[in-house]
Amino acid sequence: MMSDELVIETEALTKRFRRRTALQDCSIAVPRGRVAALVGPNGSGKTTLLRLLAGLSSPTEGRISVFGEEMSTSSSALRSRVGYLDQERPLYPWWRVREILEFGRKTNPAWDSDLARQHLAALRIDLNSRIRELSGGQKAQVALAVCFSKRPELVLLDEPAAALDPVARQDLLQNVTELFADNEASVLMSTHAIDDVAAICDYVIILSDSRILLSEDLDYALESHRYLSRGVDDGATVPPGAIVLEERRSTREVTYLVRLAMPLERDGWRIERPTLNEIVIAYLRDQPRATDTGVGVRESGAA
Amino acid sequence: MIWIAWRYQRSVVLALGLLTFVIIGFALVNGVTQHHDFVQFMKPPCRGSESATNVPGDRCGILDVNLANAEHFSSEIRFAGYIIAPLVGAILGLLAVGNQLDNRTARFAWTQSISRTRWFGAKAGVGGAIVTALLVPVAIVLSWWSGQVPPSNVFNSENFGVAGWDLVAYGLFMFALTLLTGTVIRKVGWALAASVLIFLAIAATVPSHVRPHLATPTVHWSAPTLATKGKAYAYADYFPQNSWLLVNGVVSRNTVGIPTWKDVFAVEPRITKCEGNYPEESESRYVKTEVRCYRKLDVEQVSVYIPGDQFWTLQLREGVLYLVAGLVLAGGSLLIIRRIEP
Numbered sequence: 102m103m104s105d106e107l108v109i110e111t112e113a114l115t116k117r118f119r120r121r122t123a124l125q126d127c128s129i130a131v132p133r134g135r136v137a138a139l140v141g142p143n144g145s146g147k148t149t150l151l152r153l154l155a156g157l158s159s160p161t162e163g164r165i166s167v168f169g170e171e172m173s174t175s176s177s178a179l180r181s182r183v184g185y186l187d188q189e190r191p192l193y194p195w196w197r198v199r200e201i202l203e204f205g206r207k208t209n210p211a212w213d214s215d216l217a218r219q220h221l222a223a224l225r226i227d228l229n230s231r232i233r234e235l236s237g238g239q240k241a242q243v244a245l246a247v248c249f250s251k252r253p254e255l256v257l258l259d260e261p262a263a264a265l266d267p268v269a270r271q272d273l274l275q276n277v278t279e280l281f282a283d284n285e286a287s288v289l290m291s292t293h294a295i296d297d298v299a300a301i302c303d304y305v306i307i308l309s310d311s312r313i314l315l316s317e318d319l320d321y322a323l324e325s326h327r328y329l330s331r332g333v334d335d336g337a338t339v340p341p342g343a344i345v346l347e348e349r350r351s352t353r354e355v356t357y358l359v360r361l362a363m364p365l366e367r368d369g370w371r372i373e374r375p376t377l378n379e380i381v382i383a384y385l386r387d388q389p390r391a392t393d394t395g396v397g398v399r400e401s402g403a404a
Numbered sequence: 405m406i407w408i409a410w411r412y413q414r415s416v417v418l419a420l421g422l423l424t425f426v427i428i429g430f431a432l433v434n435g436v437t438q439h440h441d442f443v444q445f446m447k448p449p450c451r452g453s454e455s456a457t458n459v460p461g462d463r464c465g466i467l468d469v470n471l472a473n474a475e476h477f478s479s480e481i482r483f484a485g486y487i488i489a490p491l492v493g494a495i496l497g498l499l500a501v502g503n504q505l506d507n508r509t510a511r512f513a514w515t516q517s518i519s520r521t522r523w524f525g526a527k528a529g530v531g532g533a534i535v536t537a538l539l540v541p542v543a544i545v546l547s548w549w550s551g552q553v554p555p556s557n558v559f560n561s562e563n564f565g566v567a568g569w570d571l572v573a574y575g576l577f578m579f580a581l582t583l584l585t586g587t588v589i590r591k592v593g594w595a596l597a598a599s600v601l602i603f604l605a606i607a608a609t610v611p612s613h614v615r616p617h618l619a620t621p622t623v624h625w626s627a628p629t630l631a632t633k634g635k636a637y638a639y640a641d642y643f644p645q646n647s648w649l650l651v652n653g654v655v656s657r658n659t660v661g662i663p664t665w666k667d668v669f670a671v672e673p674r675i676t677k678c679e680g681n682y683p684e685e686s687e688s689r690y691v692k693t694e695v696r697c698y699r700k701l702d703v704e705q706v707s708v709y710i711p712g713d714q715f716w717t718l719q720l721r722e723g724v725l726y727l728v729a730g731l732v733l734a735g736g737s738l739l740i741i742r743r744i745e746p
Binding site for chain 1: 515518
């Protein structure tokens with residue numbers, strides 16, 4: 102079930118660490134029920150944004166709203182509705198898995214003990230194992246179990262599949278879908294490997310160099326971007342309303358990846374649909390010029 | 405939250421408990437044997453060292469050697485008493501907060517449905533309670549032990565800290581100090597180094613600059629007299645045994661308030677100058693010269709001291725001072741924790 106109620110809303114969000122700006126003027130609005138992918142290269146500000154949303158840090162400027170309420174480092178009631186999986190999985194290394202679950206039970210009023218135990222039993226993770234004895238994938242699964250057993254309405258996952266082997270990565274992402282998306286929780290998951298999450302997300306946020314380049318429904322993002330190709334000798338310009346993100350030229354043909362602001366007339370163009378990965382890469386490659394125009398795009402008619 | 409705070413540090417608490425148990429056991433055995441040997445040694449036929457010989461089998465000689473050995477262990481027990489309080493406080497304080505910021509597990513705790521204030525309250529509360537529970541038995545036993553070993557002044561810097569309840573206050577202060585340094589520095593090693601330096605600086609300053617002001621001293625004036633037969637001075641030192649002598653010397657009779665060493669040093673050149681005006685003569689004549697000078701300069705001998713019965717008052721006041729400072733440090737730590745980014 103999806104609604105247009107916003108689960109995350111930020112306005113002109115800026116975060117600085119001394120002289121370094123980690124986030125600059127970021128405004129996003131994610132509706133409830135979405136599985137959103139937060140995509141960007143390393144150091145783009147993904148973790149900073151997630152930590153701000155999780156109430157682990159405070160913005161330097163701007164506003165963060167989660168479920169319509171202001172999120173801050175002291176919003177413990179609001180945090181009970183938010184699950185957060187840290188990139189480094191900072192679980193107590195000397196504790197046993199069952200003690201970690203007990204920690205979750207004692208610190209979360211809506212804790213579902215059975216859910217956590219069933220999940221870990223299905224993965225054959227021994228509850229008496231110490232955290233430091235677990236593999237990276239198992240540790241991530243324990244952290245995920247703590248995250249979903251508090252029954253959050255919003256889940257923030259920071260690189261959930263990072264440093265995992267392909268099988269563990271596949272399993273974890275599958276669990277994310279089953280545990281959160283299928284239970285109508287909203288998910289915001291950061292990654293720099295869009296292929297991993299393309300199949301499960303329905304909303305995309307592209308972040309680069311501390312700025313938001315794109316934030317919209319995945320279907321809309323896919324429908325509003327096209328490859329336009331034609332012969333180099335045709336001399337035609339890019340259609341009006343099309344914003345060029347990427348241009349490729351060969352001796353015979355020129356191809357543009359464009360964002361369309363209005364329906365496109367074929368007009369001799371060969372039109373192809375880009376993948377999410379191609380769209381993301383185009384935005385990230387074009388990022389310096391994209392930020393100049395404010396919406397991550399170049400004006401039409403550039404050709 | 406109490407279970408969580410306890411679980412996080414229980415293995416360290418057990419190790420520290422074992423350490424305190426060893427110190428307590430050692431002090432108990434040492435106190436009992438040393439007291440027994442001392443009593444025997446002071447009674448006839450030994451009567452102190454008078455009858456002790458090096459002859460093998462000489463009971464008084466054996467007691468003398470035993471006491472000398474026990475005295476050696478006394479230094480170690482005192483040292484352990486001084487070390488254990490800040491050690492327990494530092495380890496548990498760093499474990500409570502600094503360690504979790506250093507290894508980033510605070511992020512895990514702070515993204516659950518509990519407030520940072522509650523988290524810190526549980527950590528500081530349980531940690532403080534454990535510090536108290538570990539150190540109170542040590543303080544009780546060392547206080548008893550101080551009364552068993554051959555008498556020495558309880559106000560001596562080597563005795564004061566282990567002869568009363570301040571040992572617990574030192575531990576709690578160090579605990580609060582490491583809560584703050586751990587919060588600010590966020591690296592356990594550096595936070596420990598900073599805490600030790602600060603604690604040593606405070607421990608070196610308090611006995612000389614703060615402790616004397618925590619109790620009202622007794623001031624004893626003595627007029628210069630020739631009645632001190634057999635002594636080479638014109639006055640008699642006066643302060644009761646087991647008291648803490650703060651100032652002892654000759655000052656102007658017009659001194660306002662409680663005399664200080666500054667007042668003593670102020671009149672010294674005048675006395676020296678006065679005495680220089682008289683030719684050096686025999687010892688008895690020298691005393692007369694001194695008396696003459698004192699009367700001429702209108703100065704008197706003064707002893708400023710804190711009587712032995714003020715020991716527990718002093719312990720209480722200094723302990724409260726450390727505890728209040730510790731509360732301030734813990735409060736500062738909480739204020740920072742509510743704002744920082746783990």
